[in-house]
Amino acid sequence: MNLSDALKADYFGRYPAEAARIVEQSNPSQLNISQVPALNLAPLLERVDPAQLRELFLVLPEATQLEVISALSTGTTLTLLRHLTEAEREGLFTALPDGSESEIRMLLAFPEGTAGYYMDRLYGHYRTSMTVREALERVRDSNRRRARSIYITDEDGKLAGRVDLQDMALSSDDALMSSLLNPAEGSARLISQREELVKTFDQYRTDSIPVVDQDNKLIGVVRYAALFQAAEDAATVNIQTMVGASADERALSPALFAVKKRLPWLHINLLTAFLAASVVGLFEATIAQFTALAILLPVVAGQSGNAGSQALAVTMRGLALKEVTGLQWKVVLAKELKVGVIDGIVLALTCGLGVFVWSQSFGLALVIAIAMVCSMVAAGLAGALVPMILIRVGQDPATASSIILTTVTDVAGFISFLGTATLLSSIL
Missing domain, CATH: 1.25.60.10 (MgtE N-terminal domain-like)
Structure with missing residues (x-):
């Protein structure tokens, strides 16, 4: 040397x-x-x-x-x-x-669904010591389009904040970038998951998220378009897996591929359907005596199924966006209990009145009113509890929640309606 x-x-x-x-x-x-x-x-x-x-x-x-x-x-x-x-x-x-x-x-x-997978590479550093003129020249050279802000680093490459392009355009050419600095609200690590990115985007309503390493050095940026794709991916994956379809299946996937992915869950659903049917079989004598029960049975089951799906969707979203965790199950259940009681009472009055007008039977109207309240409460509690239990045992709640919930709501609806009818058979 x-x-x-x-x-x-x-x-x-x-x-x-x-x-x-x-x-x-x-x-x-x-x-x-x-x-x-x-x-x-x-x-x-x-x-x-x-x-x-x-x-x-x-x-x-x-x-x-x-x-x-x-x-x-x-x-x-x-x-x-x-x-x-x-x-x-x-x-x-x-x-x-x-x-x-x-x-x-x-x-x-990087694994699909992480910040490293979605991020853009850096086209240049914008430093706190640069003037607005120097930064704007670098923005033009980078040929970036539709960016509303840029991320600023210190002399060591560590993230210092964010500057809006509009502020730069309205400032003098000799102004330092440090004078225009805003806090960088929200950042991600390379292995931050898609759900975390969606949550950060939803929380800060920003056009991009900076990706930093363990020393807070700026590595890349996840842009709005990638964030939108991440949100879309998260939504579509949950929609498909909640009903037992594979996250890999697409609308134009081969038929045999779709059959291979769906059939195991359909078999599981078939077994749970037999379980619900066996509950109805326990009350065969009551149904044979009062045939109107068979006509009204789908009403109770359908309402409880819808109520359970609503509670499940809200809970799943809360878990995905980290609004709630399994540790807050008591709070979530208390809320769903109140919702179930109020919805159940209102629907009981509406449904009971309709059944009384139709059948002219006060006993039948009372039975379906009581069953409606019980099934709505059970459905709401199940919709909130099932995904939390699956998370606690290390399972993906999006995969099996819907099938388990359908079984629980059907069984709860059948038992509450037919069980109440059996207990009050003397007034039917």
Whole structure:
């Protein structure tokens, strides 16, 4: 290493932030940094603008590249790799040891449904020390469209806040970005789940979410379009799985694929239907004596089924958006108990009056009124309790809640109606 390289190495190691600003204004091919040790280069690359990472990295010898990759933080390594072309990445992977290669490939291949999967790569850093003129020039160069705000970092690349483009347009060219800074409301980690992203979007009503590493360094941004897709994915997956359809099935999926995914759940539903039918069989004598009961039985079962589905949908949404947890089951059940009692009483009066007009039987009207209150309360409690129990036992509540709930509401409706009719058979 000659004197020039030694001075560069010392300067990069001692004053990486200042060196990064100088490097950003220079041509990487003319810097001659190929002989600077990786440990001195790493602090510089951690702070340099992401748009120049690729050029600076590619001028290094292969051996130095491998050392630099080992010295960089996870966030900067990810940012660098996302700027390389496919051929450049494969060339780097070929030179890496097997263990490092597999680790970096895993770093790039984020699981579907995580912030790392949805985020855009950084096209450049906007720093607190920049002027509005410099930041606007970088925005134009990035060719980003429909962005309403940009995220600002400090000299170490850590997230400092957010600046609205409208504020920049109305400010003087020489104003510092730090003077326009707003708090960055809500952020995500690379492995933040889709549900967390949807919740953050819903809470802050923002057009994007910054993705940071464990040191709060900005890695990428999840844009509104990706957030909308995440929300749509979450909704459609829950809709399908709640009725026993696979999350992988699409409207144009092959018929055999759909049959393979649906049939097991249909068999489970068939077994639960026989369970409900066996309950009706217990009251066969009562139904044979009072045939009107058979006519009114679907009314009670249908109402309890709808009430249970309403409670299930609200509870599932609360669990998905982390509005409630399994620890709050008592609060949720108390609320559904009140709703069930009030709805049951109102429907009991309406349904009882209708049955009395139809049958001219006060006893039959009383039976269906009592059954309506009991079944509505049971359905509401079941709709709230079933998904929470599934979560406590480590199961996905979206997968089996609907089938379990249907069984519970049917059985509750049949027992409350037919059981009440049996007890009050003397007035029918």
